[in-house]
Amino acid sequence: MQSEQSQFWLNKFHSNGLQPQMQELMYYRAKLPAFARHSRNLPAVSQAGPLVSKTRGRGMEFDEVRHYQAGDDIRSIDWRVTARTGKPHTKLYREEKERPVFLVADLALTQLFGSQLLFKSVQTCHLLAALAWQAQQRGDRVGGIISNGWQHREHKPAARQAGVLHLLHSLLTVHEDSFDRWQRQQKPHTMPLKDTVARLQKLVKPGSLVNIISDFQRFDEELLEHLARLNRRNSVRCFQVYDPMERELPKGYSAQPLAVFDGEQQAQLNLSDRRQRERYQQHAKARQQHQQTVFEQHGLPLTYVNSAIALEQQWSDLR
Template sequence: MLSQEQSRYWLEKLRSDGLQPTMQELLYYRTRLPAIARHKRNLPAISQSGPLLSKTRGRGMEFDEVRHYQAGDDIRAIDWRVTARTGKPHTKLYREEKERPVFLVTDLALTQLFGSQLLFKSVQACHLTAALAWQAQQRGDRVGGIISNGWLHREHKPAARQAGVLHFLHSLLDVHQDSFNRWQQHQRPHPAPLADTINRLQKLVKPGSLINIISDFQHFDDELLEPLARLNQRNSVRCFCSYDPMECELPQGYSAQALAVFDGEQQAQINLADKRQRERYQNTAEQRRHHQQQQFEQHGLRISYVSSAQALEQRWADLR
């Protein structure tokens, strides 16, 4: 748990109030790219723009192989060294570089508007979206995706360069503002915002894409995971679950008065001084996460957990 001084430090550094993201704090992650530890398990080393190679052969940047010269081959591609050594004309083949579409699916459901320490989960989700978007743009990839809260949807086809990222981030702020307004009006959460978004995503994605799903996954079942598993067969799907520490464990309290909590649908009384109640709460939360991890593993999906109580760059190396 962060101290008050640590929280103030990070909020000042991130230029955030923890409740509503601004473009200034999303631009912060563009300046932090050199300092953020990139996970490289499924990505090749960065050398040129668009680091992923297609199987299409043509005049590109990456040498593929040498074969016998065939009628119609470009004479500029003849490998004169191999030709001289073998006595038969050979030509060079190249693999074209191909930008990889990167899809960012950010779920800003009303359940995301909760935070007990540093940031709202929704704000952390926006930070993670911005960081992933800037990293993809730096690699030379095209960035697009869907932002939704169940009522408001913003779809973006993958676009290259900084302008595409900025356009996407402006939509991110618009949807978050809509969620914040609904939260202030005590509106009930949308019953299944992410399921509808995944259905929209299937029509937007082309094979070979990198897909990042950012949500708190408060509502997940086979109807949600099965289409994601199908997408993962021809793409690379990564899931990031935002959570708040209070969703895992209740803080210890000394007040005799019970704490009233409301999730938009039900209200409950919690006695923070009751050790048994806190233990039951923690056990239930652990069982839910264990079940969630099992379900994702059974569908062949990777899921990483992102706490809203820590600055994103403190734990970036742990996001796998």
């Protein structure tokens, strides 16, 4: 049974929390001004090659100083260098270019879980939509990959609203496929994200911003190496969507144990057993600490997103 607060947000999203609809993803387009007031600190950009364009006006980023030539704009003369050398020098500026933004959504069947507000998969869709609309408003080109291991949709970065809408339509299509497989209790695909990131390395051009959204329930050294390699010439951000029950079992007083199933194994949890809850919490905490450590060792920023809290309530904390 949903709490009153959860029901409030579901009504606001026009969502059932299980399967996303286009109208709830469009909701975030109107929230961009509020998001802008809670600007995120982006990780440092590690990229090779300048963002130079011949199609847009002169940017404001300084590039270099050279000798003044006939026809140069006198407003660009560097008077300090001119005074020091005795010869006129002019400043050159690097032209601006919209930045390619890639959004990757891992809709593996492990994402089809939620104990409170939303399925993790639905929160993944919400986060991708918010990031896509934010990038589109900045003037960046938006593309990405949506995959669940069986279906795989690729979108090259495109400008304007149409590019975002095409990406969101693919998001809904792949999520519907995941939901159908989850209802049929199909065994989860082994590691769809690894294949997606390997493909991403061939699509992304240096200097891009790459957002990876997953629950990272399954990751190994090979996946982390792919991500680290991608991060050397781009700016990679990893978002882990989690459900609170994956970190701590709720207190319960029912005499009947709770049956849980991860697609491969089934277990019985006694929520009234304090020792069992403590062991569960200790195991979950150790796993989280290990995950943080290995991501940090590979230079990958990892941000946690709670599927039980409305995205706009935690947006300012998504560092």
